[in-house]
Amino acid sequence: MTRTWLVAGLGNPGPTYAGTRHNVGAMVVEELCRRAGLSLSSARGQRAELARTRISAAGLAVPAAQSEAVILMRSRTYMNESGIAVRKVADFARVPVEQIIVVHDEIDLDLGQLRVKAGGGDNGHNGLRSIRAHLHSGDFLRVRIGVGRPPGHQDPADYVLKGFASREKAEVGGQVRLAADAVEYLMTEGLAAAQNRFNS
Numbered sequence: 001m002t003r004t005w006l007v008a009g010l011g012n013p014g015p016t017y018a019g020t021r022h023n024v025g026a027m028v029v030e031e032l033c034r035r036a037g038l039s040l041s042s043a044r045g046q047r048a049e050l051a052r053t054r055i056s057a058a059g060l061a062v063p064a065a066q067s068e069a070v071i072l073m074r075s076r077t078y079m080n081e082s083g084i085a086v087r088k089v090a091d092f093a094r095v096p097v098e099q100i101i102v103v104h105d106e107i108d109l110d111l112g113q114l115r116v117k118a119g120g121g122d123n124g125h126n127g128l129r130s131i132r133a134h135l136h137s138g139d140f141l142r143v144r145i146g147v148g149r150p151p152g153h154q155d156p157a158d159y160v161l162k163g164f165a166s167r168e169k170a171e172v173g174g175q176v177r178l179a180a181d182a183v184e185y186l187m188t189e190g191l192a193a194a195q196n197r198f199n200s
Contacts, residue, residue, distance in 0.1 A: 004069040005055070005187050006095040007032065008086050010104040010127040012161075013076050021147040022160040024176060025103035025127075026074045028143070031180040033072055036061035040074055046092065047085040049074045055187050070187065071095070082127040083134030090135070100140040101183055102131060107156055109146025112171055116182055116194045117142050124156070141186060145179050 009029030010022075017023050033040055033051050038061070040049035051072040056064035071093055075085040090100060098118075104127055109115060119139045122128035132138045150159035164172050178198070186194040 002068050003099055004071065004093055004095050006071045006073060006086070006090055006093065006100045007183055008073045008075065008082070008089075008100065008102050008131075010079060010082055010102060011074065012079050013074075017161065019163050020161050021105050021164065022079060024105045024145045024147060024172070024179075025143075027176045028103045028145070028179045028183065029072050029074050031176050032060065032183060035180065036072075038072070040072065042076070043089070046088050047076050048089055049076060050089065055184065057188055060184055068187065080126040080130055083130035083132070086131050087134040097135055097137045097139050098141070100135075101143060101186060102128065102140055103143045103179060103183060104128065104145070105147045105160060106144040107147055107149050107160065109144060109148075111146050111148045111168060112175060113146035113200045114175065114179055114182060115142075115144040115146075115199050116186060116191065117144065118191055141191065143179050143182050143186070145175055 007029060009025040011026030012022060036053045038051040038053060040051050043050045053061045053070050054067040055070050056062060056067035058064050073089055075082050077085045118141050122132055150156050182194055182198040
């Protein structure tokens with residue numbers, strides 16, 4: 001029986017939040033959909049938009065004899081309720097926690113930095129806190145995308161809901177593509193190999 005992966009890109013729904021720092025995880029899922037030639041669509045009975053494909057050593061959506069199922073997911077809940085959506089999709093598709101990849105913003109990493117890891121706490125991230133609570137585990141995989149710390153005394157909660165400065169946008173695009181590469185590599189090559197290649 002082949003494995004099924006669930007890739008959850010975190011963010012807030014709606015055009016108001018598109019392009020903000022808190023939505024880089026959702027941007028990565030959109031990039032993976034673009035690579036696979038797919039569109040996200042609302043799933044009946046779920047609180048998420050989903051696309052289904054397969055991955056093999058040849059890449060995402062490339063037909064191959066040896067491949068595994070992949071569910072790409074963007075939540076329709078707000079960030080602090082991400083766990084509701086992730087749990088519903090994981091339960092429905094019978095995806096175990098160790099095959100869930102959560103892609104999210106990380107203020108403790110500078111813009112341009114990327115980390116792949118398994119397990120850990122939530123580090124004040126409301127989306128991770130919700131997912132840990134609803135899965136009753138923190139043992140899922142994470143792709144952490146650096147968005148930098150807020151300048152001065154700005155509240156981090158306000159900072160992550162802001163868009164990127166114009167001088168940052170080209171770098172963000174590159175980071176989104178690199179994070180999508182990391183997600184693919186994590187599924188095909190495993191955690192240690194992905195950490196060796198992508199942890200900056």
